[in-house]
Amino acid sequence: MTCAAPISAGSAETLARGLGWFSIALGALELAAPRTLADTLGMKDREHLIAGYGAREIATGVGILAASDPAPWIWARVGGDVLDFGTLAAGLSTENPRRGSVFVALATVMTVAGLDVFCAQSLAMNRRVAGQRPRQDYSRRSGWPQPPAAMRGAARDFDVPRDMRTPDALRPYPPN
Amino acid sequence: MRALVWHGKHDIRCDTVPDPAIEQPRDAIVKVTACAICGSDLHLYDGFMPGMKNGDIMGHEFMGEVVEVGSENHRLKKGDRVVVPFTIICGECDQCKRGYFSVCERSNRNKEMADKVFGHATAGLFGYTHLTGGYPGGQAEYVRVPCADASAVKIPDGLTDEQVLFLGDIFPTGWQAAVQCDIEPTDTVAIWGAGPVGQFAIRSAVLLGAKQVVAIDHVPERLDMARAGGAITINFDEESVLERLKELTHGKGPEKCIDAVGLEAHATRSIDSLYDRAKQAVMLETDRPHVLREMMYVCRPAGTLSVPGVYGGLLDKIPFGAFMNKGLTMRTGQTHVNRWTDDLLRRIQEGQIDPSFVITHRVGLEEGPGMYKTFRDKQDGCIKVVLRP
Known part of the structure; x- marks a missing residue:
């Protein structure tokens, strides 16, 4: 899926945070009730796998919320979506009496995967735009009337207040 | 209005x-x-x-x-x-x-x-x-x-x-940060954060006569401005802060350290900051004290830590053993x-x-x-x- 319309960096970050919390909530549900979920999907032999996916969701959710650049973690979610899709697809067999639930779950995974890809691309685009701005040159902004070497010690006339002085015992030994 | x-x-x-x-x-x-x-x-x-x-x-x-x-x-x-x-x-x-x-x-x-x-x-x-x-x-x-x-x-x-x-x-804040260090002409003053307060702390430390002032950041423009003010700079994206500070002080560590960063230390450049960010995200910690940890570790024994950077609440994994055993002094406050x-x-x-x-x-x-x-x-x-x- 390609990014149909770029969104602002702030909106992309908000979406990422939303996906992070969604990830943690879904992961907690998968860890807390893998049997119920497996029963609902007619995949009783996949309880442990669902619990493992729950741990993965929580890890990526925390990663998204913790990172200053959540894009890699959103891409990790996309990878997880592919795994979820593959696992659910195996449950579409005609022998599964819960095929309907599996279809609903697949549709949900596809929708969320679309959001994940959109978010990851938006974050990357905004980062690229920010990175293309020219670097400002502040190498002459000293604030001094003279070069720094000439200003060193210019305020030695300042009397450090008594409460902020280093105790005498901690001062350097005087030069010999 | x-x-x-x-x-x-x-x-x-x-x-x-x-x-x-x-x-x-x-x-x-x-x-x-x-x-x-x-x-x-x-x-x-x-x-x-x-x-x-x-x-x-x-x-x-x-x-x-x-x-x-x-x-x-x-x-x-x-x-x-x-x-x-x-x-x-x-x-x-x-x-x-x-x-x-x-x-x-x-x-x-x-x-x-x-x-x-x-x-x-x-x-x-x-x-x-x-x-x-x-x-x-x-x-x-x-x-x-x-x-x-x-x-x-x-x-x-x-x-x-x-x-x-x-x-x-910000000018008095940078100034107080340096004054609290009671700078000697033999001192190396290391300043974490080259934002506005860090820039004034750099200039205050120079005015007060520090032997060398070292600014630590990773934003190129801020490092340029820090150098313009007379600081040696460390880009923490490109080199180890601890190793470079040791090198600049002949292995002894800076006598004076200033935290001009505070509670929002960069979240992804160190394992401890990632840990803090994760705890913040799930509301188990309020602040990211990476700079405090680094200062306590790198400061010369009997040195001084000055903290103008704002902290708001509860901090985790502070190496207080290093702080106590090295006999460091910390001065803080708005x-x-x-x-x-x-x-x-x-x-x-x-x-x-x-x-x-x-x-x-x-x-x-x-x-x-x-x-x-x-x-x-x-x-x-x-x-x-x-x-x-």
């Missing part, structure tokens, strides 16, 4: 709000001619400081012209040009008399709340949560200044707004602004320093909300934003 108003995390708007009025006899109303976005405003923007309410007016760095004074304010008069320190002080309590203005005992009108959170209340601050009094801030067209007769600094003719605006916060303003104003008048070097962006008030994001993300070479209401 128009003002920048906090509506929630990452939600600051330029709203129309009621004009302020004189409430106490020592008050003054100041028409703001220039104000700035401070690094500590970002802690409110990012939602890390508790105690903000929807509708609070932002800003604690501002100056302007007195347009009205209370009946008992005999020090100021209409038309005076003033810089207003971010700390609100009574000038009469025990702490004020000792020069500890940032812990004024009378100016915080939410004392009970602050007592519960910090044990004892600190001074009232403009635009900086209800823990510090819930006073409307200075990113506005007009501000009510409580106890203005004690705090406002009169500005003589001949100096521009941009030369003196930072006397209200800035006692009025303790330094006369001296710093004189240095500006004498041309020893021109604080306007740090300004990188100048915009109108209505562009303020966008500039919060630009400043937070360090985009467009943004180091210091000045707003003209």
Whole structure:
């Protein structure tokens, strides 16, 4: 899926945070009730796998919320979506009496995967735009009337207040 | 009047709000001619400081012209040009008399709340949560200044707004950070963070005669500005801070360390910061104290740590063993602004320093909300934003 319309960096970050919390909530549900979920999907032999996916969701959710650049973690979610899709697809067999639930779950995974890809691309685009701005040159902004070497010690006339002085015992030994 | 108003995390708007009025006899109303976005405003923007309410007016760095004074304010008069320190002080309590203005005992009108959170209340601050009094801030067209007769600094003719605006916060904050180090001519002073406070800490340490000043950051423009001020720079994206500091001090470590970063240390450049960010995300920790940990580890035994960087709550995994066993001294606190303003104003008048070097962006008030994001993300070479209401 390609990014149909770029969104602002702030909106992309908000979406990422939303996906992070969604990830943690879904992961907690998968860890807390893998049997119920497996029963609902007619995949009783996949309880442990669902619990493992729950741990993965929580890890990526925390990663998204913790990172200053959540894009890699959103891409990790996309990878997880592919795994979820593959696992659910195996449950579409005609022998599964819960095929309907599996279809609903697949549709949900596809929708969320679309959001994940959109978010990851938006974050990357905004980062690229920010990175293309020219670097400002502040190498002459000293604030001094003279070069720094000439200003060193210019305020030695300042009397450090008594409460902020280093105790005498901690001062350097005087030069010999 | 128009003002920048906090509506929630990452939600600051330029709203129309009621004009302020004189409430106490020592008050003054100041028409703001220039104000700035401070690094500590970002802690409110990012939602890390508790105690903000929807509708609070932002800003604690501002100056302007007195347009009205209370009946008992005999020090100021209409038309005076003033810089207003971010700390609100009574000038009469025990702490004020000792020069500890940032812990004024009378100016915080939410004392009970602050007592519960910090044990004892600190001074009232403009635009900086209800823990510090819930006073409307200075990113506005007009501000009510409580106890203005004690705090406002009169500005003589001949100096521009941009030369003196930072006397209200970041210049004295950088200065106090360096003064607290009681710098010797043999000292290496390492400064974490080359944002606005870090830039003034660098220049203060140079003025006070440090042998070498080392600035640690990773934003190229900030490192350029730090070098311009006389600092050796360490880009923590490119080299090990610990190894480079050891190399610069012949293995002994810097005698003096300044934390000009505070609670929002970069979240992804070290394992401990990632750990902090994860705990913050699930609300198990409030601050990211990476810089404090690094300073305690790298500082020379019997050295001094100075912490102007703002912290808000609970910190985890502090290497207090290193701090205690190395016999380090730590000096902290919000800035006692009025303790330094006369001296710093004189240095500006004498041309020893021109604080306007740090300004990188100048915009109108209505562009303020966008500039919060630009400043937070360090985009467009943004180091210091000045707003003209």
